[in-house]
Amino acid sequence: MIVKNEEAVLDRCLNSVKEIADEIIIVDTGSTDNTKEIASQFTDKIFDFTWCNDFSIARNESLKYAEGKWILVLDADEYLSANQQIDWKKFLNTETPNKNYAYSLKVINHTGGPNKGITTAPVTRLFPNYMGIRFANPIHEQLISDTTGQLLNKGVGLHIEHTGYQEQVMKVKNKHKRNMDIFMEMYSKGTMSAYDYFTLGNQYVFAEEEQKAMECYETAIKNVPEQAVWYPYCLLGLISLYMKIDKLELSWELIQKEFVQFENYPEFHSMQGIHYETFGFYEKAEISYKKAIIRAEKNASGSKDGWLINPDFGLQIPATQLMSLLFKMNRNKEAIHWLSKLLQINKKDATIAIKLLEWLCQNDNSDAIIDFLNSNYDLNDQSDIIFLLKISTALGNKKLVDNYRQLIHDSINFIPSDLMRIALIDDDSTEWIKQVHLIEEKEINNELNTWLQVAIGSVLWKNTEILNTYSSNFKEVNKLIIQFIDGQKLDVQLLSKNSNELFLIAKSLFLLQKYDQFDDLIIAFDHPDIINLLANYFYNINMIEAAMKYYSILLSRQQLNVLSYENLGFYHLNHEIYQEAYEFLTKALEIDPKKRHLYNPIVRSTTNKKNKLKYSVKFFNEFPQFKNISFIEDTFEIGEVE
Numbered sequence: 001m002i003v004k005n006e007e008a009v010l011d012r013c014l015n016s017v018k019e020i021a022d023e024i025i026i027v028d029t030g031s032t033d034n035t036k037e038i039a040s041q042f043t044d045k046i047f048d049f050t051w052c053n054d055f056s057i058a059r060n061e062s063l064k065y066a067e068g069k070w071i072l073v074l075d076a077d078e079y080l081s082a083n084q085q086i087d088w089k090k091f092l093n094t095e096t097p098n099k100n101y102a103y104s105l106k107v108i109n110h111t112g113g114p115n116k117g118i119t120t121a122p123v124t125r126l127f128p129n130y131m132g133i134r135f136a137n138p139i140h141e142q143l144i145s146d147t148t149g150q151l152l153n154k155g156v157g158l159h160i161e162h163t164g165y166q167e168q169v170m171k172v173k174n175k176h177k178r179n180m181d182i183f184m185e186m187y188s189k190g191t192m193s194a195y196d197y198f199t200l201g202n203q204y205v206f207a208e209e210e211q212k213a214m215e216c217y218e219t220a221i222k223n224v225p226e227q228a229v230w231y232p233y234c235l236l237g238l239i240s241l242y243m244k245i246d247k248l249e250l251s252w253e254l255i256q257k258e259f260v261q262f263e264n265y266p267e268f269h270s271m272q273g274i275h276y277e278t279f280g281f282y283e284k285a286e287i288s289y290k291k292a293i294i295r296a297e298k299n300a301s302g303s304k305d306g307w308l309i310n311p312d313f314g315l316q317i318p319a320t321q322l323m324s325l326l327f328k329m330n331r332n333k334e335a336i337h338w339l340s341k342l343l344q345i346n347k348k349d350a351t352i353a354i355k356l357l358e359w360l361c362q363n364d365n366s367d368a369i370i371d372f373l374n375s376n377y378d379l380n381d382q383s384d385i386i387f388l389l390k391i392s393t394a395l396g397n398k399k400l401v402d403n404y405r406q407l408i409h410d411s412i413n414f415i416p417s418d419l420m421r422i423a424l425i426d427d428d429s430t431e432w433i434k435q436v437h438l439i440e441e442k443e444i445n446n447e448l449n450t451w452l453q454v455a456i457g458s459v460l461w462k463n464t465e466i467l468n469t470y471s472s473n474f475k476e477v478n479k480l481i482i483q484f485i486d487g488q489k490l491d492v493q494l495l496s497k498n499s500n501e502l503f504l505i506a507k508s509l510f511l512l513q514k515y516d517q518f519d520d521l522i523i524a525f526d527h528p529d530i531i532n533l534l535a536n537y538f539y540n541i542n543m544i545e546a547a548m549k550y551y552s553i554l555l556s557r558q559q560l561n562v563l564s565y566e567n568l569g570f571y572h573l574n575h576e577i578y579q580e581a582y583e584f585l586t587k588a589l590e591i592d593p594k595k596r597h598l599y600n601p602i603v604r605s606t607t608n609k610k611n612k613l614k615y616s617v618k619f620f621n622e623f624p625q626f627k628n629i630s631f632i633e634d635t636f637e638i639g640e641v642e
Contacts, residue, residue, distance in 0.1 A: 006076035097128030
């Protein structure tokens with residue numbers, strides 16, 4: 001190991017390796033904290049080295065002291081999985097060293113910040129000693145052979161866990177600046193390899209300099225050496241960047257010409273599916289997502305990982321896409337199946353749990369929902385029960401709240417909006433007022449959910465005093481609510497401007513089963529923006545009868561918005577009512593011609609060749625850059641409209 005100021009993580013690293021390492025060698029490059037003291041608890045082989053802005057030189061310094069049969073190189077922010085100790089010992093005792101081979105391990109990166117999650121990447125860190133193998137490259141150093149130059153890589157099923165690039169650690173260590181300084185020095189000397197451009201691209205992605213990242217990935221791919229283990233990572237990174245900036249013609253070409261060599265992994269099929277879905281080729285997208293899941297399962301049943309790059313592609317990403325797609329196709333039971341699968345991956349995912357339960361609460365009875373939840377959560381685990389109580393509270397379902405409230409033994413730290421929500425569920429105006437008065441004014445001013453519970457209670461118990469008391473960021477909508485409660489004439493100019501907030505109040509009244517107050521509110525706030533929001537909400541939770549009631553009102557007034565036209569179009573298309581589907585979808589396209597996912601369904605919904613040609617031509621006029629995407633070129637008519 002080479003280390004500097006690693007007191008926060010070094011103990012974890014060395015504890016993870018002490019049972020399999022015959023010797024531990026530490027080269028310190030200038031620590032000013034307790035790094036050396038911690039290291040001395042595990043080894044007496046601690047050496048000082050003056051940092052020279054070159055990782056390979058420092059690494060090679062550490063290799064000089066190694067006396068063992070094998071060398072494993074770790075960073076201090078890495079550690080070995082506890083459940084692989086036996087696998088490590090078995091490998092080291094049975095593998096025969098070969099001067100031509102170094103071994104690639106999979107690093108599992110636990111990323112932090114807004115995009116927290118898990119990614120994986122191969123690193124070559126294990127190799128035989130005394131066979132002329134050393135490091136080259138100032139940064140993201142690689143192993144080479146003194147005799148043959150390039151080494152062959154052999155993958156093994158051993159993992160390294162890595163947390164070093166979590167956001168907080170990055171800020172403390174300022175790794176980005178350190179890395180960029182080294183890259184810029186290499187660039188100025190003209191020593192950048194294809195691999196260096198790939199790793200520099202990764203650095204630019206981290207810094208959110210996406211254009212520069214793209215240019216680096218493109219340079220790397222043009223000069224990639226044969227069988228480079230980093231190549232698929234570079235491809236997927238470039239594909240993802242192309243998609244982000246809507247260069248889908250480039251991402252599709254890269255998928256078909258280069259990424260296709262990895263078609264035995266779910267990443268390939270998932271990325272194909274996303275492209276199909278983006279352009280409204282839903283049947284093709286469905287097939288691709290299912291292929292991704294099947295391929296991951298097949299791989300996992302063998303001797304390799306189910307995925308190529310990211311474990312989320314094994315199920316989470318394709319299942320999420322598939323679930324959303326099936327809802328759009330009105331195949332709700334199938335969508336719920338995949339939503340349930342996603343909950344099994346992470347049962348504490350509040351977004352998935354709320355989406356699932358919101359749908360179930362309107363389409364199943366409470367007893368069946370409780371049975372479902374009880375079979376998926378541990379009722380002996382208070383954290384599970386508290387989670388279910390908080391989800392039930394958010395949904396406003398009293399039967400669920402009462403069921404899980406009685407199972408709570410631990411104290412719960414509810415946030416103020418939750419306490420007010422429970423008072424609303426219990427129909428307890430006294431407790432609601434008490435909680436309102438305990439909240440500081442700034443919380444109601446600045447936090448939407450807290451204000452929402454105040455607004456709902458004000459409507460339920462016709463309490464204008466609370467809304468009058470606080471001058472808030474919601475001043476205009478407060479004015480409308482007070483006018484409604486007092487039976488005054490509404491300021492209609494404020495309705496459209498505050499339609500989202502008024503919709504949230506109406507939705508909450510519905511979920512709380514306060515149907516009389518819900519009806520009164522909708523009658524008073526009869527504005528097309530609010531009614532469209534309600535209609536589309538009911539449509540999304542499969543309350544088709546209620547949705548169609550509001551759609552009919554809007555249609556009779558010619559007030560349907562683009563999403564309402566789209567939902568009606570897909571509803572009729574999914575039920576093979578093609579003429580109505582064509583009319584609704586073309587209306588949506590008139591409002592927004594940039595909705596590229598509508599063109600293929602429109603072409604599908606009509607048998608009239610002139611209409612097919614019309615919308616094919618319209619697509620190519622709007623999106624000429626996508627003309628050569630193969631599945632589009634093969635589907636849309638080419639010609640001129642008479």
